Amino acid sequence: MSKEFDGRTAIVTGAGAGIGRATALQLAELGARVIVADLHAETAHDTVRAITTAGGTAIAVVGDLSDQDVVDHLVSHTVATYGVIDILVNNAGIMDDMSGPHEVSDATWERVIRVNLTAPFLLIRAVVPHMLNRGHGAIVNTTSEAGLRGSAAGTAYTVSKHGLVGLTKSAAVIYRDKGIRVNAVAPGGVATSLEVNMKPDAMGLAVIGGFANNVGRIAQAEQLAAVIIFLASDAASNVNGAIVPVDNGWSAI
Numbered sequence: 001m002s003k004e005f006d007g008r009t010a011i012v013t014g015a016g017a018g019i020g021r022a023t024a025l026q027l028a029e030l031g032a033r034v035i036v037a038d039l040h041a042e043t044a045h046d047t048v049r050a051i052t053t054a055g056g057t058a059i060a061v062v063g064d065l066s067d068q069d070v071v072d073h074l075v076s077h078t079v080a081t082y083g084v085i086d087i088l089v090n091n092a093g094i095m096d097d098m099s100g101p102h103e104v105s106d107a108t109w110e111r112v113i114r115v116n117l118t119a120p121f122l123l124i125r126a127v128v129p130h131m132l133n134r135g136h137g138a139i140v141n142t143t144s145e146a147g148l149r150g151s152a153a154g155t156a157y158t159v160s161k162h163g164l165v166g167l168t169k170s171a172a173v174i175y176r177d178k179g180i181r182v183n184a185v186a187p188g189g190v191a192t193s194l195e196v197n198m199k200p201d202a203m204g205l206a207v208i209g210g211f212a213n214n215v216g217r218i219a220q221a222e223q224l225a226a227v228i229i230f231l232a233s234d235a236a237s238n239v240n241g242a243i244v245p246v247d248n249g250w251s252a253i
């Protein structure tokens, strides 16, 4: 029996854990060949094992995706192995320490912006030429509630996720007549291993401390994966430049 993503190749970043892993597993179950890209070798290989044990097709590419050389290797290895790239899920990300603008260290600012915003940009820049060649492609970025409002994280994370919203919309418009769609999900609270190294005295945390009350019901990673997969699928063929909150109504408050 044919499956929805049969013959399609999907790169999923941050696929060793959390939302990325759930997305990789669901895409593989629906027939996609999945490239599991993650910083951590052990978890990346765990995801690949879970996919292949269930009869799916996947390979791991391990490395820091904020490094241009790793991105180049990821894309050339994908094309060498599977010939095409149909889907890019830009999902890998890190939290900040909830600090406000006057408290953010250079190191935190640069790392959070690099991983959450520059890496998705590098990946889009590398993948799009392959999609343009075929006039076909779907990109889904994982932004955040913090990409929609100023009260869901510290400054560096909030800026990085607002930037990712801008990247999503810009790319969506620029490629809209070229067969490439670019959308994003904006998760609220999700039960994953995402680490928040909160400074106990961070002003950002003190100011937005009430945010925990607004998160509401915590989602499971699979609930995010289901929306990412919809956006990557032909069922969403007229959805482009959308930022879809998956937050049990948090952004509607």
Ligand SMILES: NC(=O)c1ccc[n+]([C@@H]2O[C@H](COP(=O)([O-])OP(=O)(O)OC[C@H]3O[C@@H](n4cnc5c(N)ncnc54)[C@H](O)[C@@H]3O)[C@@H](O)[C@H]2O)c1
Pocket: 013, 014, 015, 016, 017, 018, 019, 020, 037, 038, 039, 040, 043, 063, 064, 065, 066, 091, 092, 093, 094, 095, 115, 142, 143, 144, 145, 186, 187, 188, 189, 190, 191, 192, 193, 194, 195
């Ligand atoms: N969990 C939440 O509540 C929540 C809320 C809003 C947005 N998000 C976003 O969802 C995305 C996925 O996060 P998650 O919650 O599944 O967290 P997670 O920590 O469980 O998974 C993130 C994965 O990304 C990988 N990663 C991190 N930096 C990387 C890098 N430089 N190169 C390659 N891989 C890297 C990690 O190794 C990890 O496997 C992130 O972009 C995060 O900002 C999460």
